[in-house]
Amino acid sequence: MPKEEVEVLIEGGKADPGPPLGPALGPLGVNIQEVVEEINRKTKDFKGMEVPVKIIVDTETREFEVKVGSPPTSAIIKSELGIDKGAHEPRHETVGDLSMEQVIKIAKMKFDDLLSYDLKTAAKEILGTCGSMGVTVEGKDPKEVQKEIDEGKWDDLFEKYEEEEE
Structure with a gap:
C-alpha cells in the first residue's frame, strides 16, 4: 500500500480545488472535491486562520485521510x-478581554493538541496562554x-459545553 502525503497550509473552511490542492492531488487520482469538502468540514472552526493540513493518499485504493493541525493557541486568541x-509586558499591559465562553471554545478547538484530560484543564491551559499575552478573561x-474554575464557579458553563459534545 504505497501512500503519498501532501502537506498544505489552508485558510480554515476555505479550501478549494485550485492551487495548492488541485495540482498536488490530481496526479494521485483522488476525488479532489471530496478532499476539499473533508478539509473544509474539519477546518470550519479555524475561519480566517491558516491551518496546516496533511492529506494521506493510498495510491492503490485512492482512499484518503485528512489530518488537520491547529494554529498556535496564541494565534487563535489573537483571532478571537x-x-x-x-x-509587550503581559502582567502590566492588557491587550484584550475574552469571555469564558470564548476560552472554552478555544479549549475545544485545541483539545487534541493539549495535554489535558478534560475541558476544565484544557481551559486552564488556554488561560495560561492568555496570561502570557496580556489578555484578561471576564x-x-x-x-x-483558573482559581474560580478550581472552586467550581464555572461548572454550569463547562457542563453545558460538555453536553453539546455528547
Missing part, C-alpha cells in the same frame, strides 16, 4: 480578539479565573 499581537487576571 481581532488583535495582531499580545502585550475582566480578570487569568490566574484568578
Whole structure:
C-alpha cells in the first residue's frame, strides 16, 4: 500500500480545488472535491486562520485521510480578539478581554493538541496562554479565573459545553 502525503497550509473552511490542492492531488487520482469538502468540514472552526493540513493518499485504493493541525493557541486568541499581537509586558499591559465562553471554545478547538484530560484543564491551559499575552478573561487576571474554575464557579458553563459534545 504505497501512500503519498501532501502537506498544505489552508485558510480554515476555505479550501478549494485550485492551487495548492488541485495540482498536488490530481496526479494521485483522488476525488479532489471530496478532499476539499473533508478539509473544509474539519477546518470550519479555524475561519480566517491558516491551518496546516496533511492529506494521506493510498495510491492503490485512492482512499484518503485528512489530518488537520491547529494554529498556535496564541494565534487563535489573537483571532478571537481581532488583535495582531499580545502585550509587550503581559502582567502590566492588557491587550484584550475574552469571555469564558470564548476560552472554552478555544479549549475545544485545541483539545487534541493539549495535554489535558478534560475541558476544565484544557481551559486552564488556554488561560495560561492568555496570561502570557496580556489578555484578561471576564475582566480578570487569568490566574484568578483558573482559581474560580478550581472552586467550581464555572461548572454550569463547562457542563453545558460538555453536553453539546455528547
